Amino acid sequence: MTKLTNLTVKGQVTIPKDVRDALGLVANEPVEIAMLGPDAAVIRKPKFDREAEIERLVAEMRVTSSKFAHLREGRPTDDIMHDIRGDDPFPP
Template sequence: MSKVSNLTVKGQVTIPKDVRDALGLKPNEPVEIDWRGGDEAVIRKPKLDREAEVQRLIAEMRAASDRFAHLRENRSTDEIMQDIRGDDPFLS
């Protein structure tokens, strides 16, 4: 199957809908472009590195957990607010 699409002044190309549908491409998802040399390139849906994605999500969750660790110390809200505000009587 051969399709023709125009290149915009910004260097963008619209991938025809039937091709997007066949490849399972969705808006704002990456596409992989493989230059084959000469005047040939292949556009494909990239294979996701699921393990890398899982590790990235785990790191994000750990960072969020660390940011809120003070909430797991069974302290009252007043004690936590005192720590945040410090000893300034005008902030109490």
């Protein structure tokens, strides 16, 4: 299947609907562009490993959670704000 479309001044290309449907492309999801040579490229739906992505996100959440663990200690807000600011907002 060969389709013809135009390149906009911003470098954007509209992928025809029947091609998007055939590839299973969805708006706001990434597409992969692979160069085949100096004058050819292929647009395809990237292979997506959902389990690996979930594991990556969980690991990222654990890092963030541990970074802010001190905020879950049940301490008074003034103490936490003092730790964050590093100064005394109410000097004697």
